[in-house]
Amino acid sequence: MSDHVIGFEHVSVRFARHTALRDVSVRLEQRRIAVIGSNGSGKSTFARTLNGLIVASEGEIRVHGIDPAREPKQVRQRVGFIFSNPDTQIIMPTVAEDVAFSLRRRGLPRAEIRDRVTAALNDFGLAAEADSPVHELSSGQKQLLALCAVLIGEPGLVVADEPTAYLDAANSRRIAGFLLDRMPQQLVLITHDLRLAARCDIALRFEGGRLSDQGEPGPVIARYEEDQEQP
Amino acid sequence: MISLYRPGTSLLHRMPAGPKLVVVAGLATAISLLPANPLLLAAVLVAVAGCYLLAGTGIAEAGRQLWRLRWVLLVVSLSQVFFLPVLAVAANVIRVGAVVLVANLITLTTRTDRLIDALERALRPLRKLGVNSDRVALMLSMTITTIPVIAGFAARIREAQRARGVTVSPFAAVVPLLVMALKHADDLADALVARGAD
Ligand SMILES: Nc1ncnc2c1ncn2[C@@H]1O[C@H](COP(=O)(O)OP(=O)(O)O)[C@@H](O)[C@H]1O
Ligand SMILES: [Mg+2]
Numbered sequence: 001m002s003d004h005v006i007g008f009e010h011v012s013v014r015f016a017r018h019t020a021l022r023d024v025s026v027r028l029e030q031r032r033i034a035v036i037g038s039n040g041s042g043k044s045t046f047a048r049t050l051n052g053l054i055v056a057s058e059g060e061i062r063v064h065g066i067d068p069a070r071e072p073k074q075v076r077q078r079v080g081f082i083f084s085n086p087d088t089q090i091i092m093p094t095v096a097e098d099v100a101f102s103l104r105r106r107g108l109p110r111a112e113i114r115d116r117v118t119a120a121l122n123d124f125g126l127a128a129e130a131d132s133p134v135h136e137l138s139s140g141q142k143q144l145l146a147l148c149a150v151l152i153g154e155p156g157l158v159v160a161d162e163p164t165a166y167l168d169a170a171n172s173r174r175i176a177g178f179l180l181d182r183m184p185q186q187l188v189l190i191t192h193d194l195r196l197a198a199r200c201d202i203a204l205r206f207e208g209g210r211l212s213d214q215g216e217p218g219p220v221i222a223r224y225e226e227d228q229e230q231p
Numbered sequence: 232m233i234s235l236y237r238p239g240t241s242l243l244h245r246m247p248a249g250p251k252l253v254v255v256a257g258l259a260t261a262i263s264l265l266p267a268n269p270l271l272l273a274a275v276l277v278a279v280a281g282c283y284l285l286a287g288t289g290i291a292e293a294g295r296q297l298w299r300l301r302w303v304l305l306v307v308s309l310s311q312v313f314f315l316p317v318l319a320v321a322a323n324v325i326r327v328g329a330v331v332l333v334a335n336l337i338t339l340t341t342r343t344d345r346l347i348d349a350l351e352r353a354l355r356p357l358r359k360l361g362v363n364s365d366r367v368a369l370m371l372s373m374t375i376t377t378i379p380v381i382a383g384f385a386a387r388i389r390e391a392q393r394a395r396g397v398t399v400s401p402f403a404a405v406v407p408l409l410v411m412a413l414k415h416a417d418d419l420a421d422a423l424v425a426r427g428a429d
Contacts, residue, residue: 051425073427081425088418091426093343093375102426131238131342135379149426 011059034197080150086142140171267322
């Protein structure tokens with residue numbers, strides 16, 4: 001429970017021919033952190049370094065006191081990750097099983113797992129679907145399931161990489177409401193929906209792998225929109 | 232075969248998955264070895280119907296499944312009707328239908344997780360030979376999850392081909408399907424890592 005600080009010091013990420021993050025330094029303590037920027041600017045790379053899916057080529061990263069490069073297991077218990085496509089993050093065939101999957105390897109008795117899964121599904125309005133095959137859910141329900149499966153693991157930080165990209169307006173609102181308003185966890189929200197970014201406590205903007213702007217979401221978004229209007 | 236499970240409290244639902252698998256495997260073997268005797272075949276049909284009543288799904292469910300099997304049964308009968316006496320053909324059709332119906336009783340009355348647990352336990356003795364039963368069970372689960380996703384890809388490709396007025400050839404769909412499936416596998420691998428598998 002130590003601290004809710006995300007720290008980057010001179011972090012670069014290089015792929016074979018491409019530098020996806022260049023010399024990023026930042027210290028984040030806010031609860032809701034928006035990440036914006038054009039396609040290919042490095043947002044997903046930034047997100048993936050937070051749980052060790054991508055390891056920095058240079059520099060130091062600390063997520064709630066953990067170095068993701070050295071302690072990948074610990075960081076993945078601490079950091080929940082939501083991908084854009086709900087289909088690619090559901091692992092088990094039925095709703096309840098998929099939520100329970102997050103609790104395996106925690107050494108909990110079967111009965112407790114069942115109780116916690118039932119409670120979590122109730123919370124997310126998925127109780128009626130507990131035994132349904134996941135492919136029978138709507139995209140919105142699938143993303144709710146993904147969120148439910150992440151939150152049951154009690155992470156301290158939730159990283160969501162364009163979580164509403166595959167959803168219609170109503171489902172986007174539901175997921176965003178959960179992430180931004182209902183959930184107590186710290187949130188890193190990568191999004192192209194600038195209205196969601198505006199509801200965060202701070203916004204980061206990436207361009208060409210650099211952290212090119214940060215601060216109050218309002219002004220950061222305004223400058224981003226201005227730059228996009230110019231050819 | 233996927234997502235056939237019907238929740239319930241019947242005797243078959245309450246029976247543990249392992250013994251149920253053994254019993255059904257035994258029944259299926261017995262049925263397929265059955266001589267082509269009209270009385271015995273009628274008895275098999277009655278017994279299968281009884282099993283469906285016992286499972287609480289009703290005989291209508293058995294009918295629905297036979298309907299789904301109609302092409303298989305048709306092929307079985309057509310391929311034999313010129314070479315075998317009618318009774319033998321009827322016996323073969325009934326055997327195939329009955330075995331499938333009996334096997335489906337497992338998926339109808341057993342949740343996938345229980346089934347996979349049972350398989351995992353059955354595989355445990357193989358651990359000494361280097362079989363990781365945990366992994367095998369996870370792989371089976373993921374396969375069951377993924378089949379409808381891949382089926383969805385196939386449907387999307389077919390639609391796209393039709394929309395462009397391309398003649399729908401199964402071969403032209405193979406490459407895009409493979410690409411989509413590989414991309415999916417790649418993304419799923421990331422999710423597995425992110426969700427703390429291994
Ligand atoms: N695994 C990878 N291998 C090579 N290049 C990559 C890889 N992942 C991302 N990139 C490249 O890094 C850049 C940043 O990508 P990404 O972080 O996904 O951007 P964003 O999420 O902002 O659209 C892109 O040019 C992309 O092509
Ligand atoms: Mg991205």
